[in-house]
Amino acid sequence: MSTVNVTVTVNGVERSAEVEPRTLLVYFLRDHLRLTGTHIGCDTSNCGACTVMLDGKIIKSCTLFAVQANGKSVKTVEGLAENGKLHPIQEGFKEEHGLQCGFCTPGMMLSALELLQKNPHPSEDEIRWGISGNLCRCTGYQNIVKAIQYAADKMAKGEA
Amino acid sequence: MIPPSFEYHAPGSLADAIGLLKQHGDEAKILSGGHSLVPLMKMRFAAPAHIVDINDIPGLDYLKEEGGHLRIGALVREADLEASAVIAAKFPLILDATKLIADPQVRNRATIAGNLAHGDPANDHPAVMLALDAELVIEGSGGERVVPITKFFVDTFETALASDEVLKEVRIPIPPAKSGGAYFKLERRVGDFAIVGVAAQVSLDGAGNIQSAGIGLTNVGPMPIKAEAAEASLAGKAPNDATLQQAGQLAADASKPVTDNRAPEDYKRAMVKELTIRALRRAVSRAEGGN
Amino acid sequence: MAETTSESLGGIGQSVKRKEDLRFIQGKGKYIEDFYLPNMVYGVFVRSIFAHAKINSINSDAALKVPGVVAVLTEKDLAGVNLAWMPTLAGDTQAVLAGEKVLFQSQEVAFVVAETQAAAVDGASLVEVDYEELPVVVDPFKAMEPGAPVLRTDKEGQKDNHIFTWEAGDKAKTEKAFQDAEVTVSQKTHYPRCHPAPLETCGCVVDHNAFTGRTDIFMTSQAPHAHRTIFALISPFKEHTTRIVAPDIGGGFGNKVPVYPGYVLSAVASLVLGRPCKWIETRSENIQSTGFARDYHSEIELAATKDGKITALRVKTTADHGAFDAQASPSKWPAGLFSICTGSYDIADAHVQVDAVYTNKAPGGVAYRCSFRVTEAVYIMERAVDLLAVKLNMDPVQLRKKNFIKPEQFPYKSTTGWEYDSGDYEKTMNVALEAVGYDQLRKEQAEKRSRGELMGIGISSFTEIVGAGPRKQFDILGLSMNDGAEIRVHPTGTVMARFGVKSQGQGHETTFAQILAEELGIPEADIIVEEGDTDTAPYGLGTYGSRSTPVAGAAAAIAARKIRDKAQKIAAHMLEVSEADIEWKDYKFQVKGVPGKAKTMAEVAFAAYTAIPDGMEAGLEAVTYYDPPNFTFPYGTYICVVDIDSKTGEYKIRKFVAVDDCGIVINPMIVEGQIHGGLTEGFAIATMQEIRFDEGGNILNGNFMDYMLPTAVDTPHWDLDRTVTPCPHHPIGAKGIGESANVGSPPAIVNAIVDALSHLGVTNIEMPVSPWKIWRILHEKGVA
Structure with missing residues (x-):
């Protein structure tokens, strides 16, 4: 069984592991780096629980081999808060009750992050499309929309 | 959920990629966006011994107007199409379809070339490219060749690509003035493959009559379908209800749907007609400068 | 001092932000798949490709040759430890691994155990099962027709596919009412088979320690205590040496109530190998085989x-x-x-x-x-x-x-x-x-x-x-449906409360703290709620059927009131008045008619450990098992x-x-x-x-x-x-x-x-x- 060395900058820190080429990025993060905030909710690339950012773009880490991320940078839920301060998206999810079981939440927040980076003032409809690759079974999405609106408002105020 | 083992190759050039494909023949698979291949591998429906990852080959991510064509490189992602000014200005049909493909995460990875090269009649771009009369630039160990989209799809999951060839570029003629297109897609839920999809592209003449029309159908047969009789029926006609109705009927006649998880055959056929009418109506409206 | 109100306490009726969120929004929840124990092996099922077929043979040779594969368990292995069958919650029996035949597509046929999950999957793909297809019964009406193939040939005396007939109401009176009716309507309809599909699938990690004799079972359980009792009833695992821990659960919706073969096989694998065994089902397995x-x-x-x-x-x-x-x-x-x-x-x-x-x-x-x-x-x-x-x-x-x-x-x-x-x-x-x-x-x-x-x-x-419950009429496999609450008020006036139910996203850590805040006059921020660990939680039947608030929520209030009863005695002692002169008002013990003379619950709590009246036991704790009327x-x-x-x-x-x-x-x-x-x-x-x-x-x-x-x-x-x-x-x-x-x-x-x-x-x-x-x-x- 051949392995390859994979080095990925994860949340700003260079991390390496010897993995089989078939190792999916999500297993690299979870099994090898023990960053277990990224979850696995399906086996068909549908649910979005494993969403992370690869070089600033959201992807499904269950549909990318870790070796493909070699030399690239990955942001996971563990990298959302900076300097001990919650990201406005994290704050929004707590304030607006945007989570219940919490299983979809990490992926959902990363989708929200890309959405707000592309579109800082999204409408409700745009938010719903922005998170359409992330399934949630608990919240009915309504408070997730509110959570992202909260973050958008907060981030806009931060810019001003 | 765990794919079978394989040997991984990340060639630095197209030539190297083709060399690897030639060397490993049917044992090798090209990996670009990965959203067709990797799910199949996770389910163990596909087990290539060699993966040729073309993602890091430089110079394949261009999207440009040149020589009367829009040229889209093999590594242009759906999200690039979504964000492209030229797509927004001149190819509303592509924009319509792209926005409805899967979800934002998938569109950040999935490529238009992969969407075509998979040969899946459920994919959206085949119908779109059939409506737009695209050409595909293919490169292999025997050199480069250009294949019209109508000759590209050979069977379900089978295309004109040989095992040592790469779909390098999608080349689409820039539509004349007074052109418009639209994609209509019925889905079981957002992001799903189409129950039925219809791509329509029209160009109007000075009098406002239809000069030419292209119609492609998604997921209503073993292969993507170009509704040629429907297209022909529109030429020279005023885009009125009767004309569109007739084209819709001809498109439905050209479809070969089967009953499956998505819907029964009779519904799909009826929806080909209805969606063709709607897509044409919007295409005409866009050609006239509307939305 | 500011007035104590329900709002200031985070009591009942307040939209208190959830205590559990901080860990979840930072990726620090701990779900079953997040357990990595040293020396752990992984189990993966071989599942039936047919809905009804006789199993002629199972060949594990190729699977065992895969590097990393440790064992392939089949029904024969389970029969040896009397675990080939397990009782269902409905009192039927279910094959843990299929023996003579499979009865549904995706049924568990063999369990491949390996050093890595990947090796287990590779091994499972190489187990060869020789099936002989049998006629399939899909339509429940056809299942009841004379001559339909009898599916449960394993059950003695089962001559057809009928499980039970259950009736309620008065048949004769109802018939009469229909005869006399001026108008009647009727409709046939099917409520389709669907699946709860919580975003997290089911899974477990079982860690049997041969030296201490103890077994830790971390599992996706909506009912940890009930599950442990069932384990003890059906397997060599004893209740006192077995600990079930339901960690954070990524949604349940009823899917994590039944006992699944994966739990049993992981336990068997851990017992046999002396190593922790992890089993996490895929989404497809979840939809195809679980409840x-x-x-x-x-x-x-x-x-x-x-x-x-x-x-x-x-x-x-x-x-x-x-x-x-x-x-x-x-x-x-x-x-x-x-x-x-x-x-x-x-x-x-x-x-x-x-x-x-x-x-x-x-x-x-x-x-x-x-x-x-x-x-x-x-x-x-x-x-x-x-x-x-x-x-x-x-x-x-x-x-x-x-x-x-x-x-x-x-x-x-x-x-x-x-x-x-x-x-x-x-x-x-x-x-x-x-x-x-x-x-x-x-x-x-x-x-x-x-x-x-x-x-x-x-x-x-x-x-x-x-x-x-009520427990007299309602039980699961004989276990009465009442639920426990256990509350400890610490000397400094903070509270630890434990329950037999188990949240899967419902927010018990917050809402139960709010009930206690309201009842005890202690801010919800000073109250911590724990669930899911049978070593520490009081007995209970778990969370499903919207029973947490009606049963455990009631237990919380009742236990808190027991605490208040004792605290009132202590307060009377502290305030040097008779107990009858004390009233619980504005979240404090007050001397009736003397508003300034009062003790808070925190003050009483300190006294409960430091200055109790003669003849009273120290401490401020209560346990209740609530049987809903x-x-x-x-x-x-x-x-x-x-x-x-x-x-x-x-x-x-x-x-x-x-x-x-x-x-x-x-x-x-x-x-x-x-x-x-x-x-x-x-x-x-x-x-x-x-x-x-x-x-x-x-x-x-x-x-x-x-x-x-x-x-x-x-x-x-x-x-x-x-x-x-x-x-x-x-x-x-x-x-x-x-x-x-x-x-x-x-x-x-x-x-x-x-x-x-x-x-x-x-x-x-x-x-x-x-x-x-x-x-x-x-x-x-x-x-x-």
């Missing part, structure tokens, strides 16, 4: 007078239970609480019969986000009321109001034996009618119809029955407005008003979240979620590519409101709310769609309502 829900084929009939008084109800149901009867229902209630199907209406006579049958499908019948079989009951009744309204040419609102149980009739004894605790159905309905603008909508609908446009308004005025009966009125595209059959929910009454609300924010979620799952069931089979018993949509769950774009916006009718028998007046919305919403949606088509003579459409079904109708009627 499904519903699958009730019902015929419902109503008898009524010409002016719309419903006189009798008759229901005959054939229930498809799959290959093993593994539904989760209390022992004496094989069809659960299905006889609640008289709903919100005062109906003199009813008769309900359920016949359950075996088919070649996965076992289950779990209470998917509902109390046992209540969803099925509510659906048929709310559909039937609409049918009657059409037949009588009456507005469905008027018909419902005419038949509602009236406020003065509570406590109301129904003809099938339930005692409804409280409600004011008409008041709640009126709030919904007002919110949606009902009269205006009917005018709009009439106008639209005249233009050929399709719009419908659907109503559901449902009643739920949640919070099992009755169920709670949350209810509501939902109104759904749909617009249908007459050419494609596509429809859009334009507006959905949900007015719920769950009695006293502990945390309005959380209650709204529960309703949003329940409505969305109800919407999903009504419109897309269905597990389908072909004639060979092959699952047609056993993964997330084809088992449809709604995205944010598909999901409607929900408009909520509420009325408050306190539960008279619950210590804080609360009723369960986690499931009402899932129970009440499907009929509102289907009623709306049927209403949009009713002028064409349409009276029914089956769930899930796919656009093609509507198109077919419109096409047949010449509209599309």
